[in-house]
Amino acid sequence: MVLPNQEEALLNTTRKHQWNRRRFISLGVLFFGLALPITGLGDHVARHSPDSSGPHAGIGWVIAHVAIGTPFVVFGAWHALLKGRALLKYLRSRVRRPALPSLEALAALALVGGVLALTVGR
Numbered sequence: 001m002v003l004p005n006q007e008e009a010l011l012n013t014t015r016k017h018q019w020n021r022r023r024f025i026s027l028g029v030l031f032f033g034l035a036l037p038i039t040g041l042g043d044h045v046a047r048h049s050p051d052s053s054g055p056h057a058g059i060g061w062v063i064a065h066v067a068i069g070t071p072f073v074v075f076g077a078w079h080a081l082l083k084g085r086a087l088l089k090y091l092r093s094r095v096r097r098p099a100l101p102s103l104e105a106l107a108a109l110a111l112v113g114g115v116l117a118l119t120v121g122r
């Protein structure tokens, strides 16, 4: 039989949390990545709104955007490094058994290419 005190002690030991670096980095990439479009949009609105105030308009948004973008790139690279072995294994298997990209990948790529062709340089 487990006494109430023992039960509490058991709960405390099972609740003890082990820091998981991989999880921290993966979630860092996710949350920095989610904050990027928000700060980018803030920058865009502050700079281009009709009542924006001079060359330093929205500077806070620019700083926030770059301060979020830089760790996003660093965390992203770190994430890729930590998954290096799995990534290498996958790349080697693709070299050994080359295959055409899937139809879905080609369709998504064509969409991006189409949007770029219709927008850049206009």
Ligand code: HEM
Pocket (backbone or CB within 6 Å): 033, 036, 037, 039, 040, 041, 043, 044, 045, 047, 048, 062, 065, 066, 068, 069, 070, 072, 073
């Ligand atoms: C999901 C990723 C990202 C999105 C959606 C995004 C979005 C934007 C938007 C909407 C603007 C404003 C453009 C304008 O109106 O002038 C902007 C500007 C900018 N972004 Fe990003 N961005 C992203 C990633 C990054 C990253 C990773 C960096 C580098 C750390 C970065 C650096 C900048 C810089 C330097 C500017 C120009 C700031 C200025 O002079 O106004 N962005 N971004």
